[in-house]
Amino acid sequence: DGGITQSPKYLFRKEGQNVTLSCEQNLNHDAMYWYRQDPGQGLRLIYYSQIVNDFQKGDIAEGYSVSREKKESFPLTVTSAQKNPTAFYLCASSLGINTEAFFGQGTRLTVV
Amino acid sequence: QKEVEQNSGPLSVPEGAIASLNCTYSDRGSQSFFWYRQYSGKSPELIMSIYSNGDKEDGRFTAQLNKASQYVSLLIRDSQPSDSATYLCAVDGTASKLTFGTGTRLQVTL
Numbered sequence: 001d002g003g004i005t006q007s008p009k010y011l012f013r014k015e016g017q018n019v020t021l022s023c024e025q026n027l028n029h030d031a032m033y034w035y036r037q038d039p040g041q042g043l044r045l046i047y048y049s050q051i052v053n054d055f056q057k058g059d060i061a062e063g064y065s066v067s068r069e070k071k072e073s074f075p076l077t078v079t080s081a082q083k084n085p086t087a088f089y090l091c092a093s094s095l096g097i098n099t100e101a102f103f104g105q106g107t108r109l110t111v112v
Numbered sequence: 113q114k115e116v117e118q119n120s121g122p123l124s125v126p127e128g129a130i131a132s133l134n135c136t137y138s139d140r141g142s143q144s145f146f147w148y149r150q151y152s153g154k155s156p157e158l159i160m161s162i163y164s165n166g167d168k169e170d171g172r173f174t175a176q177l178n179k180a181s182q183y184v185s186l187l188i189r190d191s192q193p194s195d196s197a198t199y200l201c202a203v204d205g206t207a208s209k210l211t212f213g214t215g216t217r218l219q220v221t222l
Contacts, residue, residue, distance in 0.1 A: 033210060042118075042200065042214035043156070050208060058209060090155055097208040098144040098163075103155040 003027070006091050006104035012112050013078070013085060021076045021107045023091035032074040033092040033101065036060060043090060049074055050097060078109065086111050115139060116203050118213035126221050131188040133216050135201030138182065144204035145177055145184045149197045150215065156200055160186060191220045 004025045013019045023032065031050050035043040045058030049068040063082025068074055074093075078085045088108050094101040117136045125131045133147075144163055148156035162168045162175040162184065174187040184203075188195055198215040205211060 035212070043212040045209055045211065048209050056209070092210070094210070098204045100146060100158055100161050101202070101210055102158060106155045 004091060004093055004102060004104035006089075006107050008107060009105065011107055011109045013109060014112060016080045018077055018079050019109065021078070021089055021091075021109070023074045023076065023104060024072055025074075025093045025104075026072060027093060027095075027102070028071070029093035030071070030096050031094045031099075031101075032068070033094075034058075034064075034066065034074070034076045035090045035092065037088040037090060046076065085109055114213075115205070115211045116201055116213040118199075118201050118216045120214055121217040122219050123216055124219045124221055125191050127191060127193060129191050131191045131195065131218055131220070133186040133188075133199050133201075133218065135184045135186075135203075135213055136182055137184070137201075137203045137205075139203065139205035140179075140182065142179075142182075142203045142205045145175070146202040146204075146210075147173075147175060147184075147186045148200040148202060148212075149195075150200055151197045188218075191218075193220050193222060196220045 007022045033048045034046040044060050047066040049055035065077045090106045091104045092101040147160040150156040160175040162177045168175045172189045176185045198217045200215045201213040
């Protein structure tokens with residue numbers, strides 16, 4: 001059953017804590033993306049990767065970090081430097097550049 | 113100027129009518145254009161992609177692209193209450209990053 005799996009679905013973070021959101025895909029896609037969505041807002045690009053071992057900053061990369069050691073996996077770490085991390089985080093993947101992207105079910109992160 | 117712009121709505125149309133959703137983009141080198149539907153609390157779902165000027169039809173949906181005017185639109189014919197959602201326009205530009213608009217909320221009324 002092919003698709004994109006994000007985990008966990010809900011995540012709670014204490015102030016000053018780093019947390020890592022998982023994103024795995026079995027679609028054999030080269031490109032992967034992380035977006036953040038705030039209530040009533042569109043999607044803002046955090047990081048994207050077009051190929052293994054390479055990634056680029058998006059529009060709001062500050063306070064976040066990623067790695068792309070495997071084609072299937074693109075984890076996102078929300079660091080303590082991200083001052084307002086409460087949001088809906090969406091991972092997507094596509095076959096390559098300029099092709100259709102598909103999303104996982106998302107992770108809701110809340111700071112407590 | 114935002115890279116991808118959409119009217120936030122809400123756009124209200126009666127059941128059975130045509131809903132017209134619009135999107136403009138700033139990067140003239142953009143090659144790929146997508147429409148996603150997002151229900152409240154859910155992740156976006158791809159409904160249409162378009163790569164060349166003109167119209168592309170898929171069932172009740174028609175995407176229209178005009179690269180000279182940097183304009184892409186989505187028409188939904190015979191609108192149904194189940195079409196009520198937020199519609200996101202996405203553009204893959206010269207930096208090869210997929211950029212989204214803020215979305216237009218569509219309400220289909222009975």
